[in-house]
Structure formats: structure tokens, C-alpha cells
Amino acid sequence: MKLSLLRKCSLENFKRLKINKKLEMTSIGAVGLLILFIHHASSIYIPPGPKYACPIKQNVLYPCKCDKGSDIGLYISCDGGNLASLAVALQNVAALNASMVEELIIKNSHFTILYGTLLHQSTARVLKIYNVPIKSINEFTFLGIDSTLEELRIVNSSLTTFPKSALKVLGNLKILEIDQHFIDGVATSEFDDSQLPTKLEKFYLTNGFVKELGANAFQHLKKVKVIDLHGNKIEVLKKNQFRGMRDAEVLDLSFNEILKLDSSHIADLTKLVYCNASHNKLSELSRGAFARNTVLRELNLSFNNLKRLDANSWRGMRMLRRLFLSDNQITDVGRGTFGSVSRIGKIDLARNQLKKVDYQMFAQLQYVELIDLSENNITEIQKQSFTELYLTHINISYNSLSSIEPKSFINCNNITHLDFSHNLLENIPRLAFDENSYASHFDVSFNRFTNMSQIPLQNMTGLRVLNVSFNHITDIPKNTFPKLYELHTIDASNNMISEISNAVFTPLFSLRSLNLSHNSIEKIKPSTFGALSTLLELDMSNNQLKEVSRGSLAKLSSLRWLTIENNNLENIFQLPISLNFLNFRNNSLREIPEKTWPVMNALLSLDLGHNQIGNNLRGHSFLGLLTMQTIYLNNNGISQIPYEALGEMKTLQYIHLQSNNITELPRAAFGKLPVVFEVNLHNNQINNISKKAFDGLLQLLTLNLSRNSIETIPNDAFFGLVSLRKMDLSGNFIEKLDNKTNSVFDDCLSLQEINLSHNKISYISRKMFPSNPWISYRLERLDLSHNIIPVLTFDITFGTKKIKSLKLSNNVISSIRKFVTGNLTALEILDLSNNKLSNLDDIEAPFELPENITILNLENNEIFKINQDKLAKMKNLKEINLENNQITHLNKSLIDAIKTGVSVKFIGNPLKCDCEIQPLKHFLLGQEASPDQYSNIMCNEPKYLSGLTLHEADDRRLTCSNEEKSFIKNLNHEYEKLPDIRFRDIFYTKGSLFIQWFVSSISKDIADFYLHFRDGRNKVLLEKTLAYDTRIGNITSTEMERIEFEKNVDVCILAKNSDGVILHFDESQCARMPSNFNAIMKKYNKRPSTFFKIYEVDRNNLGHNLISIGSGTNKIFGNSPFIVLLSISLILRAT
Missing domain, CATH: 2.60.40.10 (Immunoglobulins)
Structure with missing residues (x-):
């Protein structure tokens, strides 16, 4: 019994132990999985870099640099240099581990003959040589690079002959461009015994002096698809000039002096798609000139001397889509001229000498998209000139058109844009358009219409935009508009409209924008607009409105923008409640009585500037404006803040009261406006600001009090402005801003920018700006320019520890006390220009700068001494302006800073041009384009260099005596002639x-x-x-x-x-x-x-x-x- 019990207990213990072990192993596994999960969760995928990456230290490539790496090769550019320096740079490029080069650019270099081994080790696929005065290229120059080179571009060179011997080894070349050159001809044998034509697909020989093309000069270029010869002096094309070029798709002969172009010249170009022969001297087109070019899609013959066109001109050109004939002397286009090019999409005949549009000139061109006849001498359009057109833009603007015959437009469905502007039209017959012809955009502006009935709109069922501006229209009579379901925009501005018939716009069921500005309208009657439920924008500015009848606009239930400025209105009329923006400026408004406004929950902006309101705004003047955000009350002669009227608008955010006659700001001048962000009181006559004048403006961010008459500001004047970020007090008469115990800005906890320029401040006290060890003030930008401060004392460092920008220009500062500027530890921009500073290297008060300084402006002072070594050691300094001072030397340390990219402006100093300036002169000689701020520095001494710029001064004459050299630290070859x-x-x-x-x-x-x-x-x-x-x-x-x-x-x-x-x-x-x-x-x-x-x-x-x-x-x-x-x-x- 005991034994069995013992065995039973042992068995249970063993099982328990086994279970604990399993639990322990499970815990260990869970922890491991958790660690693994955390590790993977915290890992960040770093994409691999390019296969060929630029070297980290690129100075080994100078004067070249690696612009970027990629998976196909490096992009190398060499700016400047000569054969000697480029050779070493390109050898170093070739020696890199990632030596594959996708693109090599050599620009602004100094050599006239390209020869030798410069390119022998290069693996570039693309080689571009820009702005190098190359006169010739020797044979074998491209050996080595020939195995990889596929694109060669030589732009702005001095080549005088085609470099046949050099190019013949380039069997892999696909693109060859020689642009801006002096080559005068292409001989017949230029491509004989050459590997160049093997793969060449694009050939550009442009903007040069090529006058002669040899017969069959291009016969070996069998694979070329693009041949561009524009910008040369070619006069004559020989017979079969382009023989053998059966794959050519693009031919550009523009900007030459070609006198004749016919089928004997271009018949071999059977695959030609694009041909540009513009800007030549072609006077006629022979019959069937392009008959063999059956797939030609675009032909440009503009800017020639063509005088006549007929049907034979375009024979065989069934695929032609775009035809440019502008700027010729064409006076006649025969009937059916374009019949053989029925697939044409664009016909440009602008700026010719056409006098009329003939019968069936543009008939049955079912695919035409644009017909441009602008700037001709067209006086009439004959009947059936335009027939069977669809979705076409027709431009007949800038002509002398005065007559349009009936049935001029037959079956012209949905003309996308019909432009008759800038003509002499007085009337368009009702039958000018048949029942199937209409335009989507109809422009008849700048004509001589006097009545809207002279413009036929009866069949314009698809009209969307109508422009009748700049005519002589005096009225819009009844039944002007039929039922037009798509018309959404009407511009009738700049006419003489004085009468608008009742409900004349009601048949326009989609009207959204109506411009009636710059007319002579004096009165809007109750039924002038009727119920235009779709109208969004209405402009009646610059009229002579004196009265708008009650309810005349009330039914415009969707109106959002209403502009009625520059009229003679004395009262605000009943407005639609849907309005968002109302511009009522420059009228004769004197008061706004109660109940002027309905309850409006959409109005956001109200401009009442330039009226005569004065102090006539009362308690309920703006009652009902539930969502008002911006109000303009500028230029109204207001002398007291209308706080009762403004207090009605609890959603107000921006208040503009500039250019009024306000003289004082009493306590809580604006009442309690909880969400006001900006108050503009610029250009008033404020001379008294009470304590807590802005109490209640808890969210105010910007306060503008500039150009007033403020002399003193009491403490607590800005009480409650805890959110204020920007304050402008410039242009006043302020002399001080404290009472020796507190700053007037103490309550402005968020203030970041203060402008105190153009005042009368003569000293800065310790309490001028807020400072408290337990309150984190945020002042970052301070402008004290144009005051009368004579000395900069340590007191300016109180409250300005976070200042990043400090402007002290145009004062009378002659001294800066010790440790002043150096203690402005956050300072990045310091402007001390236009003062009276002279010695900034005084032992007793050295001029110190904080580490963060990036821009220092000391121009227009009297500085003769400054520690240039200290300036050069400022790690973050990017710009130093020392112009117009009395400094005679530039130290080596500052010159070294210039070399690292620091901008030092030094013009206007009496510089002594001796050996000490040699390092700067040498640096400028090494630059391809020396910045003017250095090159234009003027020498004052010695006398034989006086008046010369540093750029003009001879390097050999910048010398020092032995005695002077003894004072120069680290004297070396940089102080000698280069x-x-x-x-x-x-x-x-x-x-x-x-x-x-x-x-x-x-x-x-x-x-x-x-x-x-x-x-x-x-x-x-x-x-x-x-x-x-x-x-x-x-x-x-x-x-x-x-x-x-x-x-x-x-x-x-x-x-x-x-x-x-x-x-x-x-x-x-x-x-x-x-x-x-x-x-x-x-x-x-x-x-x-x-x-x-x-x-x-x-x-x-x-x-x-x-x-x-x-x-x-x-x-x-x-x-x-x-x-x-x-x-x-x-x-x-x-x-």
C-alpha cells in the first residue's frame, strides 16, 4: 500500500517535471520567435545602389566630375580644362573599378585640334562636346571608343570641314550631330570607304555654313531615318540629292536659302513621313512635287515666297495630316485645292495675302481639325466656303472681314471654335449658318456690332461659350437668345450696353458665368435676370450703376461670385443667400443700415473698400452674416474702430482697416472676436494705443500697425495676444518700448517676428524685448533698420537668444561692444550695412560672430580693418558682403574660403593689387566663368594698376617687395606669377x-x-x-x-x-x-x-x-x- 502510494507520487512528480520542461522549452521557443519577429520588424530594407557608382572622392577626376551612377554606366561631365588636364582625368575614369561610362560630356574646354589618345581608353556610349573651339579632328582620334560609341554630338565648334577621316572608324554610331559649325559643304565622297553608315540612324548637320551638297552625297546612308540640315546656306538641291536613303522618315531643310524643291530632289525618299522646308526662298510648288512621297504625314512650307496653290500641288499625298503654309505670299487658293488630301487634319494659312474665302475652298474635309486663316486680308466669305466639316477649329481672326454671305457654313457640325475676332463685322446674316451648322465656342470680339440681334444664334444649338466683348453693342433686346441648353459662359464686357431687356437670359438653361463689366448700365430692373438658377459668377464692375431694384438678383439661387466694384451705388441691394464672395469696392456707399443682410450662411468674403462709410457702421450693420471670414473696410475714412459692427461676426478671421483715419485704439478696441487671425491697420493716423487695446483677440497671429504716428506704447497694450506671431510697427515715431521694468511684448508668448524699422529708436534697453527664465519666448526675426542707433551694446542680447535674423542696416552704428554679436548664439543672418563701422578688429572690443552665422552683410560702412582669418573659419558662413568699405587687402584665408564656395562681395574697396591677391587671381584664371563679384573688383593701388579690374590686371604685375613678402604667412608659389x-x-x-x-x-x-x-x-x-x-x-x-x-x-x-x-x-x-x-x-x-x-x-x-x-x-x-x-x-x- 505504501509502496504503491510512493510509486504513485513519484509518477506524478515525474509527469509534473516533464510538463514543466515542455513549458520551459515552449517559453524559450516563444521568446526566440518573439526576438526574431522584433528583429525583422525593426529591419529596414535598403535598396541596392546602382551597378556603376560614382567615386566618393571625385577630385581625382578634375576637371571632370561624375554626375550620377546607374546600372548602365556612369554619367561624366568635364567643364573646362585642356587636352593635358582632360587626358589625365579620363585616364582616371578608365582606371575606376566601375569604368563603364554611359555618357561623357566635354564642354567649355580649351583646344582647337582634337587629336591623340584622349578618348582611347573611354568606354562611353554617348559623347557630347559642347562649346569647344575645335577646328579639326585628326584621324584615329576615336580609336578605342569606337567599340562602344553610339551617339556623338558636337555643338558650337569651329569645324571648317567635315571630319571624314576621324569619323570613318565609328561603325557602331547611331546618332551623329554637328551643330553650330563652319563647315561649308558636304562632298560626294564624304562617306566613301567609311564604317560610319553601318548603323547610323540619325544625321544632324545643322546651323552652319553648308552651301554645297555633292551629288549623291548621302547615297551610303542607307539606314538613316532622320536627316536634318536646317540652319545652313543651301541654295540648290541636285537631282537625286537623297538617292539611296530609302529608309529616311524625317527630312529637315528649314532655315536655308533653297529656291526650288521638286520631285527630282526627294523622289527617292519613299518612306518620308515628316518634311520641313520652312524658312527658305521657295516661290512655287511644281506639279506633283511630293507625288512619290505617298506616306508623308506632315509638310511644313511656312515662311517661303509661295504665291499660289492649286489641286496639283498635293497630288499623291493621300496620307497628309498636317500642312503648314503660314507666312508666305499666297493670294489665291483655287477651288478644290485640298480635295486630294481629304484626310488632312490641320491647314495653316495664317499671315498670307488672301483676300477672300472662295466657294468650296474647304469642302468635304471630313477629318480636318484646324483651319487657320488668321492675319490675312480677307474681306468676305463666299457661300459654301465651309461645307461638310465636323469638330473643326476655324480661325479667321485679325482680318478685314466685313461680309459673310448666306449659306457660307453648310453642314458644319459642332465647330469646336469659330473665331471671327478682330475684324470689321457689323452684321452676320441669319442664314450664314444652315440648320446643321453651329459652333461650341463662338468668338466675335473686337468687331463693330451694335446690337445682339446682329449675331445669329438661332441655330447655335450646341453653343457653350459666346464672346461678344469689345464691340459697340448698346443693348441686349428681347429674344436675343433662343433656348440654348449648353451655353455656360457669356462675355459681353467692354461694350456700351445701357439697356438689357427683361428676362433676356432665361432661355439659357446652363448659364454659369456672365460678364457685363465695362459697359454703361445704370439700372438693374426687377426682371433683368429673371430666375437663372444655374448662374455662379456675375461681373457688373465698371458700369454706371446707381440702382439695383429690390429682388432683381434674389432669384439667382446658385450665385457664388458677385463683382460690382467701380460703380455709383449708394446702398446695398437685396442679395442671393448663396453668395460666397461679394466685391462692392469703389462705390458711393455711406452707411449700412440694420437689416441690410438676409441670414447668409455662405458669404465668406466681403470687400467694401474705397467707399465713403466713415463712422456710420452701427451695432447691427452686419447682422445675419453667419460665416463671414474676411472683411475689407480700407480707404473708407473711418476714424474709430467699428467694434460694435464687427462684434456681430463671430466667425471673422481677417480684418482689413488700412488707409483710414483711425487715430486711437481704446481698450478692447475690437471687442471679443475669438477666431481673428489678422488685423491690418497700416497707413492710419494712430497716435494713441490704450492698455489692453487688443483684449479679446486670443487667436490673433498677425498685427500690422505700420505707417502710423505712434510715439509710445504703454505696457499691457498687447495684453492677451498670446498667439501673436508677427508684428509690424515700422514707419512710426517710436523712441523706446519699455518702462525699465517690463517689455511691451511680455504678453506675446508666441511672437516670432518684430518689424521696428523706420522709427526713431536710438538705444536698446535690456527690457525692450521679452525675457524670462521661466517663459520660453520664441522671437526669431527682428528688424531694427532705418533707426538712429549709434552703439550696439550688450543690452541687445537680452530677449534675443533665439534670434535667427537681425537687421540693423541704415543706422548710425559706429561701435559694437565686446561680446555682443557673439552672444546671439542662434543668429544666422546679420545685416549691419549702411552704418559707420570702421575698425572691427579692435583688441578691446573684437568683432565676434556666433557659430551658426550664414549671411553677414557689412556693405556701405567705413571698415578699414576686420579679422579676415576669423571670418574664414566660420564653418557655416555662406555669404559675406564687404562692398564699399575701406579694406585694402584680401587675406589668404578668406581667399581659401572663396575657393570652397563662400560668396565674398568685395567691390568698392580700395584694393591694393599686389602679390597677396595672386591666389585669388589664380583661382579666377582656373574658372571657366569668373563671377562678376570677383572679376569686377577694382584695383586702387599701385598707381600703374589703378582703375583696372582684377580680371584686367596682368598676373605678372601683381608683385610684392621683399619687405612686404616677409609679412605674408606661408609664402609659396601661389604668390608668384602663374x-x-x-x-x-x-x-x-x-x-x-x-x-x-x-x-x-x-x-x-x-x-x-x-x-x-x-x-x-x-x-x-x-x-x-x-x-x-x-x-x-x-x-x-x-x-x-x-x-x-x-x-x-x-x-x-x-x-x-x-x-x-x-x-x-x-x-x-x-x-x-x-x-x-x-x-x-x-x-x-x-x-x-x-x-x-x-x-x-x-x-x-x-x-x-x-x-x-x-x-x-x-x-x-x-x-x-x-x-x-x-x-x-x-x-x-x-x-
Whole structure:
């Protein structure tokens, strides 16, 4: 019994233990799953970058840069530079891991002949050369790139001949564009023995001087689909000019001087779809000129000398859709001229000399969408001129049209837009349109109609828009409008309408907009408009209205916008309750009596400006306006705030009371308006503001009190304005804003911007702006300009700790106390222009700036001294304006800041142009387009440079005496004349003498290098020309034996331009050699080492460091361009 009980207990314990283990394992698994879930939930998917990404440090590509990477290749652009600098940059591009280039742009560069190995390592698919004065391209220039190049564009070059030999290797090219050039002809043999036509699909030779095209010049371009020769000087096309181009679909011959175009010229272009021969000198079209071009869809012959058209002109052109014939001298279009082009969609005959629209001129053109006859001399439209048209836009504006015959429009269904504007029409016959002809948009503006009955509307069943403005219409008689179910807009403005018949608009069941402005209407009768339940907008401004009968507008149950400004109304008439916006400005309104308004729950904006209301607004003047948000009461002669009248509108948000005669603001001047956001009291005569003047405006955000007569503001004047963000007190007579214990702005807890400009403030006290350690004020923008502040004291730092923008211009500030500006820690913009500051580097009161400063304006002061080093160290500074001061020097530190992108404006200072300005001059020489703010800096000293701009000053004349140089820190080659080339190193190893150099100018045409040794008499002892992609030359021991070093031998490295001319050189480009061979080996000897091929980046002569890594040397060359050492072998190239 006990044993069985013991066994039973043990069994239960074992089961319990087993269950606990399972629970424990389950818990562990749940926790693991939970961790895994949290991990995945917190993970963020980061999309992979492009397959070919730009290098992080792009200075190795200078003057090129990588604009973007992509999955198909890099986008590289090179702005400026010369062959020497571009060669190194493109070699570095080719050496990148992601060397595939999708697009390479070379622009604004300096070379006249494109030759050599510049493009040999490039893998670009697209090559664009812009604004480079290339005169010729040598053979084999495109070797290497020919395997990948598919698109070549050369724009704005100086090419004089077609570069046949250079282009013949481009067998993969699909697009060739040569635009803005000096090529004068295309010879018959230009594409003979060339791979260029193999895949070429688009050929552009545009905007040049091509005058002669050889016979069969394009016969090899069998796959070309687009040939564009526009903008040249072509006069004559030869027979079969485009033979062989059977795949061509686009031909552009516009802007040439072609005298004749017929089938013998273009018959071979059987697949031609688009032809542009506009802006030529064609005087006639021969019969069947385009008969072989059966699929032609668009033909542009505008701006020629064509005089006549007939049916034979378009024979065989059944597919033609768009025909442009504008700006010719066409006087006659024969009957049935367009019969053979029945599928035509657009006919443009504007600006010709047509005098009439003939019988059946435009007949049975079922697909035509636009007929433009504007700006001709058309005086009449004959009967059946327009027949069987559908959904057509017809423009006959700007003619002399005075007569339209009956039945001129037959079966013209739904003319989308019929424009008769700017003609001499006085009457259109009732039968001008048959019962099936009507227009959706009918424009007869700027004619001579005097009565609406002269405009036939009886059959205009589909009319939607009617424009009769700028006529001489005097009345709108009864039965003017038949029942028109689609007419929604009528513009009858700028007429002389004085009489409108009763209910004349009632047959218009969809009318939404009616413009009757600028007429002579004096009275609106009770039934003038009737019950137009669809009308949304009514404009009766600029009439002579004196009376609007009661109830005349009451039935306009959907009216939303009513404009009735510039009339003579003295009372507000009964209005429709649906109104949203009412413009009643510039009338003769003197008062608004009680019960003027019905209960209106839709009116949002009411403009009563420029009336004569004065102080005649009473307690219930606006009773019933339940949703009013904006009210304009400006220019009304109001002298007291109409708080009782305004108090009726509890939803009011914007109050405009500017330009009145208000003189004081009493306590709670506006009553309690809980949702007012803006109050504008600009340009009044306010001279007294009581305490708590704005009490009750708890939500006020903007308060404008500018241009008043305020002298003092009492404390608590702005009590309750806890939400106010912007306050404008400019243009007053304020001298102070505190009582030595409190600021008048203490209650403005949300105030962010204060404008106190154009006042009489002479000092800033500690209590002028709100400050409290337990209240977080938000003032960020403060304008104290145009006052009379003489000294900036530490008191300005109280209450302005969060100021981001501070304007103190146009004061009389001559001194800034110590620690003042530096303690405005949040300041980003500081304007101290037009003051009397002189010494801003005073030891006793140094001019400090906070770290966040981005814009500093000190122009038009008397500053002669400022710590430029401190300015340059401001990390966030983006713009410094020092114009029109007395500063004579620009320090190297500030020039370095200019190089990093900081804008420094310095014009108007008496600059001394000496060697200290050389770094800036060198920087500008390295820029393709120097900013005017630097180039136009004027030299004041020395006298021989006085009056010259820095851009004009010769680099060689910017010199310093030895005494002056002793005061310049870190004096180096940047303070010397800028040579084309500088030496990097000279060394002797393995029996040869090596000379290394770098190019220091990218703004000149520098190509190959001329290395030579000369004796004391300038006799050349040894010379070599080295390719422009080389930066190291070697002199073998055999060559050195021929040089007599004891004769004061110099080694010189000079630059050649791309024309092969040796450029002017500086003495720094020569180095004196030791007097014997042993001395040379001793001076320049180096241990055997493995050198590397050098790729340089000469970046505006900023001193980069060169680190030459070798197995036996580790040397740092200071003040050298950036060097990238890429291949573990010394490659010496000498030519």
C-alpha cells in the first residue's frame, strides 16, 4: 500500500517535471520567435545602389566630375580644362573599378585640334562636346571608343570641314550631330570607304555654313531615318540629292536659302513621313512635287515666297495630316485645292495675302481639325466656303472681314471654335449658318456690332461659350437668345450696353458665368435676370450703376461670385443667400443700415473698400452674416474702430482697416472676436494705443500697425495676444518700448517676428524685448533698420537668444561692444550695412560672430580693418558682403574660403593689387566663368594698376617687395606669377635622368610638352616633345653625354597648344642643372625603387599633397596637385 502510494507520487512528480520542461522549452521557443519577429520588424530594407557608382572622392577626376551612377554606366561631365588636364582625368575614369561610362560630356574646354589618345581608353556610349573651339579632328582620334560609341554630338565648334577621316572608324554610331559649325559643304565622297553608315540612324548637320551638297552625297546612308540640315546656306538641291536613303522618315531643310524643291530632289525618299522646308526662298510648288512621297504625314512650307496653290500641288499625298503654309505670299487658293488630301487634319494659312474665302475652298474635309486663316486680308466669305466639316477649329481672326454671305457654313457640325475676332463685322446674316451648322465656342470680339440681334444664334444649338466683348453693342433686346441648353459662359464686357431687356437670359438653361463689366448700365430692373438658377459668377464692375431694384438678383439661387466694384451705388441691394464672395469696392456707399443682410450662411468674403462709410457702421450693420471670414473696410475714412459692427461676426478671421483715419485704439478696441487671425491697420493716423487695446483677440497671429504716428506704447497694450506671431510697427515715431521694468511684448508668448524699422529708436534697453527664465519666448526675426542707433551694446542680447535674423542696416552704428554679436548664439543672418563701422578688429572690443552665422552683410560702412582669418573659419558662413568699405587687402584665408564656395562681395574697396591677391587671381584664371563679384573688383593701388579690374590686371604685375613678402604667412608659389607648368621632381636612377611636372593652368589651351636643355646662351642642346597625357620624361645616359653641363645648362619644360605652338613661359619653368655629370648623380640620385604611373588632378592650384609610394621611398611633396598612384610600373612616354 505504501509502496504503491510512493510509486504513485513519484509518477506524478515525474509527469509534473516533464510538463514543466515542455513549458520551459515552449517559453524559450516563444521568446526566440518573439526576438526574431522584433528583429525583422525593426529591419529596414535598403535598396541596392546602382551597378556603376560614382567615386566618393571625385577630385581625382578634375576637371571632370561624375554626375550620377546607374546600372548602365556612369554619367561624366568635364567643364573646362585642356587636352593635358582632360587626358589625365579620363585616364582616371578608365582606371575606376566601375569604368563603364554611359555618357561623357566635354564642354567649355580649351583646344582647337582634337587629336591623340584622349578618348582611347573611354568606354562611353554617348559623347557630347559642347562649346569647344575645335577646328579639326585628326584621324584615329576615336580609336578605342569606337567599340562602344553610339551617339556623338558636337555643338558650337569651329569645324571648317567635315571630319571624314576621324569619323570613318565609328561603325557602331547611331546618332551623329554637328551643330553650330563652319563647315561649308558636304562632298560626294564624304562617306566613301567609311564604317560610319553601318548603323547610323540619325544625321544632324545643322546651323552652319553648308552651301554645297555633292551629288549623291548621302547615297551610303542607307539606314538613316532622320536627316536634318536646317540652319545652313543651301541654295540648290541636285537631282537625286537623297538617292539611296530609302529608309529616311524625317527630312529637315528649314532655315536655308533653297529656291526650288521638286520631285527630282526627294523622289527617292519613299518612306518620308515628316518634311520641313520652312524658312527658305521657295516661290512655287511644281506639279506633283511630293507625288512619290505617298506616306508623308506632315509638310511644313511656312515662311517661303509661295504665291499660289492649286489641286496639283498635293497630288499623291493621300496620307497628309498636317500642312503648314503660314507666312508666305499666297493670294489665291483655287477651288478644290485640298480635295486630294481629304484626310488632312490641320491647314495653316495664317499671315498670307488672301483676300477672300472662295466657294468650296474647304469642302468635304471630313477629318480636318484646324483651319487657320488668321492675319490675312480677307474681306468676305463666299457661300459654301465651309461645307461638310465636323469638330473643326476655324480661325479667321485679325482680318478685314466685313461680309459673310448666306449659306457660307453648310453642314458644319459642332465647330469646336469659330473665331471671327478682330475684324470689321457689323452684321452676320441669319442664314450664314444652315440648320446643321453651329459652333461650341463662338468668338466675335473686337468687331463693330451694335446690337445682339446682329449675331445669329438661332441655330447655335450646341453653343457653350459666346464672346461678344469689345464691340459697340448698346443693348441686349428681347429674344436675343433662343433656348440654348449648353451655353455656360457669356462675355459681353467692354461694350456700351445701357439697356438689357427683361428676362433676356432665361432661355439659357446652363448659364454659369456672365460678364457685363465695362459697359454703361445704370439700372438693374426687377426682371433683368429673371430666375437663372444655374448662374455662379456675375461681373457688373465698371458700369454706371446707381440702382439695383429690390429682388432683381434674389432669384439667382446658385450665385457664388458677385463683382460690382467701380460703380455709383449708394446702398446695398437685396442679395442671393448663396453668395460666397461679394466685391462692392469703389462705390458711393455711406452707411449700412440694420437689416441690410438676409441670414447668409455662405458669404465668406466681403470687400467694401474705397467707399465713403466713415463712422456710420452701427451695432447691427452686419447682422445675419453667419460665416463671414474676411472683411475689407480700407480707404473708407473711418476714424474709430467699428467694434460694435464687427462684434456681430463671430466667425471673422481677417480684418482689413488700412488707409483710414483711425487715430486711437481704446481698450478692447475690437471687442471679443475669438477666431481673428489678422488685423491690418497700416497707413492710419494712430497716435494713441490704450492698455489692453487688443483684449479679446486670443487667436490673433498677425498685427500690422505700420505707417502710423505712434510715439509710445504703454505696457499691457498687447495684453492677451498670446498667439501673436508677427508684428509690424515700422514707419512710426517710436523712441523706446519699455518702462525699465517690463517689455511691451511680455504678453506675446508666441511672437516670432518684430518689424521696428523706420522709427526713431536710438538705444536698446535690456527690457525692450521679452525675457524670462521661466517663459520660453520664441522671437526669431527682428528688424531694427532705418533707426538712429549709434552703439550696439550688450543690452541687445537680452530677449534675443533665439534670434535667427537681425537687421540693423541704415543706422548710425559706429561701435559694437565686446561680446555682443557673439552672444546671439542662434543668429544666422546679420545685416549691419549702411552704418559707420570702421575698425572691427579692435583688441578691446573684437568683432565676434556666433557659430551658426550664414549671411553677414557689412556693405556701405567705413571698415578699414576686420579679422579676415576669423571670418574664414566660420564653418557655416555662406555669404559675406564687404562692398564699399575701406579694406585694402584680401587675406589668404578668406581667399581659401572663396575657393570652397563662400560668396565674398568685395567691390568698392580700395584694393591694393599686389602679390597677396595672386591666389585669388589664380583661382579666377582656373574658372571657366569668373563671377562678376570677383572679376569686377577694382584695383586702387599701385598707381600703374589703378582703375583696372582684377580680371584686367596682368598676373605678372601683381608683385610684392621683399619687405612686404616677409609679412605674408606661408609664402609659396601661389604668390608668384602663374606659369603653365610647374616642376614636381627631378631624380636620377638606373642610368637615366627623370623630370616630373604638373599642369598648373586649365584655362589655357595646353596640349603637348616641350622638354629641352639650353646653355647660358639659350642654345638648345637637347629637345623632346612629349604627349599631352605624359607627366614624366627621361633622359638616357647616352643623351646626357651629349650635353655640356659646365656651360650653365638649364632644363626647361614648356607647354604647346593644340596647334603645336609653344606658349610663353616663365623662368620658374626652368631649373639650373649641376655643372658636371657626377654632381648630377649625387644631387638627384635615388635608391632603386618601384615607381607608379601618375594620374594628376591640378585643382585650381590649391596645394594638395603628393604621396609617392614605392618599395624604397616614401616621400611627401608639399604644395603639389593631388596624385593618384594606380599602376605598379613606371611607364615612360617620350615622342
